[in-house]
Amino acid sequence: MSREHKEYRSKTRIYADILNSLLAHGGKSGPTHILLGANLSHDRLMKHLKQLIELGLICEEAESTEKIFKLTDKGRTFIIEFVKVEKFADAFGISI
Amino acid sequence: MIHPQDRKVIQTISHPGENLSPQLLALLVFIMEIVSSFISILVGYQASKGYKASSAKGFLFLYMGFMVLGVGIFLRAITAVFFVLAIRTTETLPSSLVSLSNVAGIIFTVTQLGAYSLFTVTYAFQARSLGQRDLEVVGTVAAAVFPIARLFYIPALELLAISMLGFVTVSSLTHWLHQKTLASALVFIGFGFMLFSHLLFLFMIFDEVLLFFGQLVQLAGFMCLLIMLAKVNRTRV
Numbered sequence A: 001m002s003r004e005h006k007e008y009r010s011k012t013r014i015y016a017d018i019l020n021s022l023l024a025h026g027g028k029s030g031p032t033h034i035l036l037g038a039n040l041s042h043d044r045l046m047k048h049l050k051q052l053i054e055l056g057l058i059c060e061e062a063e064s065t066e067k068i069f070k071l072t073d074k075g076r077t078f079i080i081e082f083v084k085v086e087k088f089a090d091a092f093g094i095s096i
Numbered sequence B: 001m002i003h004p005q006d007r008k009v010i011q012t013i014s015h016p017g018e019n020l021s022p023q024l025l026a027l028l029v030f031i032m033e034i035v036s037s038f039i040s041i042l043v044g045y046q047a048s049k050g051y052k053a054s055s056a057k058g059f060l061f062l063y064m065g066f067m068v069l070g071v072g073i074f075l076r077a078i079t080a081v082f083f084v085l086a087i088r089t090t091e092t093l094p095s096s097l098v099s100l101s102n103v104a105g106i107i108f109t110v111t112q113l114g115a116y117s118l119f120t121v122t123y124a125f126q127a128r129s130l131g132q133r134d135l136e137v138v139g140t141v142a143a144a145v146f147p148i149a150r151l152f153y154i155p156a157l158e159l160l161a162i163s164m165l166g167f168v169t170v171s172s173l174t175h176w177l178h179q180k181t182l183a184s185a186l187v188f189i190g191f192g193f194m195l196f197s198h199l200l201f202l203f204m205i206f207d208e209v210l211l212f213f214g215q216l217v218q219l220a221g222f223m224c225l226l227i228m229l230a231k232v233n234r235t236r237v
Helices: A013-022 A030-037 A042-055 A074-094 B002-013 B020-054 B057-088 B096-129 B132-148 B155-180 B182-205 B207-231
Strands: A060-063 A066-071
Touching: A013 A030, A013 A066, A013 A074, A030 A042, A030 A066, A042 A060, A060 A074, A066 B182, A074 B020, A074 B057, A074 B096, A074 B155, A074 B182, A074 B207, B002 B132, B020 B057, B020 B207, B096 B155, B155 B182, B182 B207
Parallel strands: none
Antiparallel strands: A060 A066
């Protein structure tokens, strides 16, 4: 009997998914689009967004009634570095 | 007993009055080892960045493996130069120097085995974490098949290195067949060249020129890893 492997996303991977979701929307977006792009629940998303703001990878802007999150330069650098790490991991068959 | 690789170096360098070609070959071997160690350390550094970013255990094993390998090769190249210079200043080879050469040779072999063990653990750990039992079995069988031929002269530790590298090479081949990316192909070819180089080192006692070709093939393996690194670091978003 084989066990199904449940895919686990690391924190770094979740951060990358959130930032990529922002990048896909021109570098800024509201929480709804990020939620769909990163495939997270609302509570977890808000928790991670707060952490990303503290890390300086995104910043928060107020636009009319909705909160908008914007990718910082540091965030863009993180995405580039993460893609490199991902490709390196893929070359050796390591999952991250 | 002097390690075969050291014996070759000592023979070619300690007779400066003879044909320069063997000395040129030994110099080339030294340069190739230095370049190989540098590339190995570079790959280890990239793996350390990956571990820092993701905390994935595979990166940690790769980092430690490539660092141990790179430092081991570097120290071996440097100590070989030391022994050569020491031999040139003496008329006869003192037994203490021979003993020291043996110890250095063993240390080098052990660092290589340590590095290859870490590579083996990387792939075995990865196969297990993904539930790929068949990959573990394939790799283990492949590793067992490699040292089947019994030779007149068997450096047991060299065979152990070949077994481990066999597992790593087969694992990286399986991964490439699955992923079909250039980077994974380069990793497979790189490990494949390293495996082949050890086979050449193994047969070096029959023809010493195989030492040179073994180093050349080993360098080719590291160059593949360097090309992979360059490709990965050229990534733009």
